[in-house]
Amino acid sequence: MTVQFETSEYEIGGVHTVVKAIGKGKPVLFLHGAATLEGFDFAEGLSDRFRVYCPSHPGMGYSGDAPHVSGSMDIIIHYLNLLDAMDFPEKPHLIGFSMGGWLATELAAVAGDRFDRVVLLAPAGLNDPDHPATDLGSIAPQDLPGFLAHDPKVALQYFPDGSDPAFAEKFGADRAREGETVGRICAPFGMGHPNLSRMLARIANPALVVWGEEDRLLPASQMPLWVEQLPNGQALLIEGTGHLLLQEQPDSVTKIGDFLAGQTP
Template identity: 75%
Template sequence: MAIQFETLEYDVGGIKTVVKAIGKGKPVLFLHGAATLEGFDFAEGLADRFRVLCASHPGFGFSGAAPHVAGMSDMVLHYLDLLDILDLPEKPHLIGFSMGGWMASELAGVARERFDRMVLIAPAGLNDPAHPATNLGEVAPQDLPAYLAHDVSVALRYFPDGSDPAFAEAFGADRAREGETLGRLLTPFGMGHPNLRRFLARITNPTLIVWGTEDRMLPVSQAPLWVEALPDARLILVEDAGHFVQQEKPETLSKIGDFLAG
């Protein structure tokens, strides 16, 4: 049975911005990674306690084109504007996954007072040369699922298998569209910011770092760096999980929910 989301649409500075919402309770803003191929179905695991707002970034997923995007600061400004429009009744929690973790870090670094607690799931952004991320340019397309999940069958759910040409065509078009926006987003510094630790030092919000022990995209050895850089952080390591922690080990969402509930 398909998970039922509300579809909310806003005009944010002339950009059609689509938010998939599910659940009731204190709001949680979720920022996705560098693609939307895995969707937002994981949010059902939080919807019993929270109203989860899964926004598609400008130029990604369900949202409109964003030819103005030239770096992460444009995304930060976009989400500050979206928060103004949403005018939520209370401070939302903030969750960022992968590239969305980097985005959440810059967002909370400049506007920590807009959020309650924060969760970073396998966040990108630090670009520490001693703990290098995988260079996706060196990964063959057919090998990518094995970099996204330790149990590759979990990642393969989201990729074309040759049985549906229309899905394969749409999948390719979506990845090309998102890849074009991503390229402009990464032009200044690549997948991160050289001064990201300065942003992290400002985030006094209680923060949970979540990382799969078998992550082949962003090494789990980065996790202690985030804990050390954040003033109030704790860490959950998820055994036998790759980059897609919330899809591969959905029981982790219960722990995330417990943290957010305080």
Template identity: 60%
Template sequence: MDFETLRLDVDGTDTVVKAIGQGAPVIALHGAATLEGTRWAEGLADRFRVYLPFHPGFGESGPAPHITGMQDLVVHNLRLVEALGLDHPHLMGHSMGGWMAAEIAVVAGERFGKLVLNAPAGLNHPDHPGADLGAIAPQDLPGYLAHDPAVALRYFPGGAEAPPPEQFGVDREREGAALGNILKVHGMGHPNLGRWLSRIPNETLIVWGDKDRMLPPGQARIWADRIARARILMVPGAGHFAMQEQPSCVSAIGDFLAG
């Protein structure tokens, strides 16, 4: 199957969504960059219609300088679901997109089916701190994204799935500026997120690579304990890019959504 490109105006923001597959709808929210692409969604396309929006200022979507925090992205995505005409789609998110999906479910979980949080950011638990991005040397970053750095290197300049180096640099600079707008208020998380999670009504799957160096897998139990209907899928031998490193976990996610 090929990806389709949908373009919508969401509150004046040019929003591009990649879509693939047929079946029950799934909204999948990417993390703090788009370098790993969308090909992982092919593993769900035989059972689901997967919608992969680019956040404002990321990927192919237009800029949105009015965004000053995660709450703006929560509203943006709720309006995007309306614009797509979706009824109770499943919701999933990776890393920052997992934080985003969790906040959406906190305020509007009844509008969605099941919830998948893949190594979600946002909790900032002092006993399980995430990596300090500012302290990671560029040459070391692939080893933080995947347990096998060769997997992550596919998406960096010179890799099989990377754009030309100059385009890679332009994309990262643009997305870095958009990320800065999201993190203006509270940084990569919200101090009260842990208090809010008990409001999530959705059946939830917490997915985590057991070798994740970006966000520690020890956080998985904290998320699961605070979300009433949550279970954990720990992915052996995988880092932060668990779906790219161990594609079998995409099938497991599909089984959860279909079950």
């Protein structure tokens, strides 16, 4: 059964910005990773308690092109402007996954007063040499599903299987478009910021860092580095799970919802 989202559209600084939303309750803003191939269906697991808003980054997913983007700050400004346009009646929670975790960190560091609780899911951005991320360029395309999920079948469902040439063509075009945008976001410093650990100290919000124990892209050994720098941070390690932890372990969505609701995850 296909998850039914409501769609809103905004013009933000000349960028046609599409936001998918589901559920009722306190708002949650979700920032996706460096691709949108897995979609937003996980949000259904939060929809009984929260109204989850899933925008596509400028130049990615459902949103329009953004040729002006030349670094993460352009994305931060975009989301500050989007928050103004959406005009939530109360402070939303903020969730960021992978690259979106890096962007959520910068966003919360400069505008933490605009959010309630913060959740960082296998966040990118620290680039600690003792806990290196896997170089995506070193992964053969056929091996990528095994790096995205501990059980490759979880990731394979989002990839072309050869049965639908039109889907395969669109998949390739979408990944190329998103990859070009990600390249411009990462142009100044790579996937992250050299002072990101210093930014974490500014995030006074209650924060939860979640990681899949078997993450082959961003090692879970990074998790303490994040939690130690967050003034009100705590950790949640998901066993037997890779990078796509929301898709591979649906129970993690419930635990994240518990944290957002003020309960112990």
